[in-house]
Amino acid sequence: MLKLPVDIYLQPVAVIATSEWRTAPPSEGQFAEASGAFRRLDSGVPGPAFENLPSAQIVRSAFSSIPIVWQLEFAQEYRGLGEALGQMVDVGEGSDWQIELPVYGAACFVAAGLMANLYPAPRVFGHGPKSVVFNWSQGADNLYLTVSADRVSALVSTPERIQKRVEFSEKDLLNPGFFLSAVQSARLAQPVQLQLKSSVPDPMVPVD
Amino acid sequence: MRCGRIRNGENLFRHCIHPISFRGPRFAPEKIIKIEERDGFLLASLAWERFVPTSKFVHDYGCRLAFGMNNRDRAAARYKEKNRKIYCGAYQLRADAVRALAAIEGIATADVVHHVEMGEIAHVDVRIVLRPGADLDAENTKTAIVDRLWNACRGPLRHVCSCEAATSPHPSAALITGPQGKYSDNRPSLLRLWSILRFYVCVFLCQRSLKDGQQ
Secondary structure, three states: OOOOOOOOOOOOOOOOOOHHHHOOOOOHHHHHHHOOOOOOOOOOOOOOOHHHOOHHHHHHHHHHHOOHHHHHHHHHHHHHHHHHHHHHHOOOOOOOOOOOHHHHHHHHHHHHHHHHOOOOOOEEEEEEOOEEEEEEEEOOEEEEEEEOOOOEEEEEEOOOOEEEEEEEOHHHHOOHHHHHHHHHHOOOOOOOOOOOHHHOOOOOOOOO | OOOOOOOOOOEEEEEEEEOOOEEOOEEOHHHOOOOEEEOOEEEEEEEEHHHOOOHHHHHHHHHHHHHHHHHHHHHOOOOOHHHOOEEEEEEEEEHHHHHHHHHOOOEEEEEEEEOOEOOEOOEEEEEEEEOOOOOOOHHHHHHHHHHHHHHOOEEEEEOOOHHHOOOOOOHHHHOOOOOOOOOOOOOOHHHHHHHHHHHHHHHHHHHHHHHHHHO
């Protein structure tokens, strides 16, 4: 039987300070140096003219670009997922809903891989002791990852039909990147864009 | 009159119980169907319209279901007031949606069979046999079954049992519209009357056959 880690540890998330922007908007160069947040589409397109923008606009743009709330929600959602998995294993001896310990270990391992790769926390449910199912939906379409003790299976469905089923072996389970790329290809569970760089519209549009 | 055969166009109902089909205060459609492995089958439970011919009968079944679950929890000394089972309503699906599960890779047969259980004459089994030797994850096949059955659902038919009238907010408010849309019983009155008469005849026949079986 495959031995997998059974605990999820939350990693600290760095929050970039923004208070100094309130009084003195940085120059374009400083901005790019600090975070790469603003960049030009190409050399022919002018970058944002900070001098001409009222500071209130800069502050609002800067705040909208810092996903502090996202980070908190993200961590809370994964904490909730960890608690839900814990409840599934501690639900009570002999209960129909109790999952086996190796399933719990595999589910925690997959959850840790999802979190490390910034996937939104999935919903979780079970079929009984032998598996845990992670689920994301986008509209009426669904992506499921069914995690057993020794394998992971993905299923993509629309209301009309099952579009895709992919199965991963015990060996693949040791390489979360492998099945996560399959998850991403389903385009239902895209990684959360936590980086400052990606959360800013490009090119920047002033906010009224 | 045959009471045992469930034809393709006939209506079946799946009852929703809080907190089983919920995640906290939110309804969780992926938790609406519970699949068990028993006697070589994958099994799930539904109720057949033949024996719950009107929404009143559908809801009476659901109220008895929650009541029975609470009683079993009490008997097993695991009853907690905050986790008590509350019937919230039902979703409708058709028998052919169940039989269509046979088209899923890895499934050999899928059928819906009348099977009186715990005194519930309307109870039907969804019976699925996996293809022997199929190199597919049976657990993922269960996920596929849950997904297809939910996607075949219409409703909800919300309900608040009289014993839960004081519960506020009642979890039935959290039920969402089924993927096939809302359900309305648009049978003409005469057909509805015929269904009720047939129900009483079928109950009589079933009780007689159960009695004969016991002797």
